[in-house]
Amino acid sequence: MGYNIFMMISLIALLVVLVSMYFLHSARKQVREELLAKENEQLRQTLKDQQESLEEERKRIGHDLHDDLAQLLAGTRLALENLRLEPTLSGRNKSLLLRIDHDLNDLLNRVQNIIWNLAPESLREKGLSYVLWKMCDHLKELRSFHIEFFETGNVTRMPDEVEVTLFRIVQEIVNNAMRHSLAWNINMKMRWSDTSLRIEVKDDGIGKDRAIGERRATARGRGLPGMKRRAELIGATVVTEPIEKGTLFVVTYPYKVTIPLLNA
Numbered sequence: 612m613g614y615n616i617f618m619m620i621s622l623i624a625l626l627v628v629l630v631s632m633y634f635l636h637s638a639r640k641q642v643r644e645e646l647l648a649k650e651n652e653q654l655r656q657t658l659k660d661q662q663e664s665l666e667e668e669r670k671r672i673g674h675d676l677h678d679d680l681a682q683l684l685a686g687t688r689l690a691l692e693n694l695r696l697e698p699t700l701s702g703r704n705k706s707l708l709l710r711i712d713h714d715l716n717d718l719l720n721r722v723q724n725i726i727w728n729l730a731p732e733s734l735r736e737k738g739l740s741y742v743l744w745k746m747c748d749h750l751k752e753l754r755s756f757h758i759e760f761f762e763t764g765n766v767t768r769m770p771d772e773v774e775v776t777l778f779r780i781v782q783e784i785v786n787n788a789m790r791h792s793l794a795w796n797i798n799m800k801m802r803w804s805d806t807s808l809r810i811e812v813k814d815d816g817i818g819k820d821r822a823i824g825e826r827r828a829t830a831r832g833r834g835l836p837g838m839k840r841r842a843e844l845i846g847a848t849v850v851t852e853p854i855e856k857g858t859l860f861v862v863t864y865p866y867k868v869t870i871p872l873l874n875a
Contacts, residue, residue, distance in 0.1 A: 676726050684719040688712055720752070731778070739774040740766045740801060743781060743810075747799060750785070757796045758785075764803030767866070773845045777864060780838050780849060781810055784860045787834075788814040794857065807865040815857040 694700070695708045734742045740762060747760040768774075781799070788794045794816035802809040838849045847864040 672729055676722060676729070681719065681722050681726065684715055684722060688715050688719065691715070734774060734778060735771060738766065738768050739777055742774075742778055743799065743801065746782065746785070750789075756789070756794060758799070759797070760799050760801075762801045762803070764801075766803055767808070769808075769864070769866075773847075773864065776841055776845050777808075777810070777847065777862065780841060780847075780862055781812060783838060784812045784862075788812070788816055788858070791816075793817050806867070807863055810862040811859060812862075813854065813857060813859045817857075 691708055691712045695705055695712075700708070731742050731745070733745065744760050744762070747758050750758050769777075785797060785799070788797055794814035797812065797814045800809075800811040800813075802811070835849065835851070842849045842862065845864065847862060850861050850863075852859045852861055
């Protein structure tokens with residue numbers, strides 16, 4: 612009888628200890644998760660603040676270029692045009708001035724394209740779809756390769772932060788294709804569905820050169836890892852998919868997202 616009571620008390624005590632350990636472990640786990648969530652939120656806010664500061668700096672530089680360099684080039688072209696009308700100029704000098712004017716016009720177009728890439732004012736007004744189409748249209752005029760823009764589905768406006776981030780990611784993908792992959796053709800497709808936006812950017816460049824370019828960009832803190840980190844801030848993803856020739860980037864943004872914890 613006494614032995615049974617002793618065993619029962621021992622079992623009850625063991626059960627109390629086990630239950631206490633379980634609740635203590637659960638409490639510690641909850642504290643760790645709360646601390647991790649807090650650290651990730653602080654990291655996300657820091658990255659977000661950095662992105663916003665970078666966008667503001669881009670706008671400032673773009674406005675400075677527009678107000679100073681672009682206006683100076685435009686004024687110089689106007690002065691050359693007036694000089695060409697001088698009746699005392701020889702035909703050779705007029706031809707020389709015409710060539711200088713052509714070069715200045717090309718330089719002005721390039722500067723205006725840089726200004727637009729730094730701060731596309733139409734992004735807030737007309738949205739991501741229009742700005743990506745406009746970017747492709749600009750590049751057609753300035754580059755010696757073929758770029759096409761396709762779009763399917765119903766266009767959906769998204770928060771400014773999302774559209775700016777997606778634009779910068781796609782812009783970097785296209786710039787990397789131009790600089791590192793030796794691509795001749797670039798195709799961009801925007802696929803709007805009821806639940807998500809999928810942006811595909813495909814080029815026919817050389818994978819080896821692209822890989823070298825990506826390693827160089829990564830060493831400077833950019834490249835695919837940087838694009839993925841920026842995408843995580845808004846709950847989007849950036850992946851590469853194998854194709855026979857070149858590279859295919861896929862950027863996906865679900866409209867209703869659960870933003871994951873960032874890797875510390």
